[in-house]
Amino acid sequence: MPGLAEPISTSSRSQVHLCDNIVTRGIDLPEGVQAAAPGDRARMTVTLTRPVALEEGLRFAITEDGEAIGWGAVSSSFAR
Template sequence: EMVMPGDNITMEVELIAPIAMEQGLRFAIREGGRTVGAGVVASIIA
């Protein structure tokens, strides 16, 4: 699925390494040194 600037999506992510997170945490998705997305943790499911 392709997402364009201004779109809102919901996604479920499995991290490759453990990291402390909490609801409301802001995060960035980076690829090759470039920020390609950003978001907020809506809920913790596991």
């Protein structure tokens, strides 16, 4: 993944690109997982800073400082 030199941790703040929406987010990794290193696959909970329409299977990209650092698909969503 270009741009990712350091592991992503719970304290990381990045942007999620969902269709035409760009949203700042926070992440929570599963209990016992300290960080996701370059090349790792990780399941995470993403907290968006504003409401966005989501559906299962929606693809997204994660960026930091304008560089793509990861991508994934929505597996489930819930409102807080």
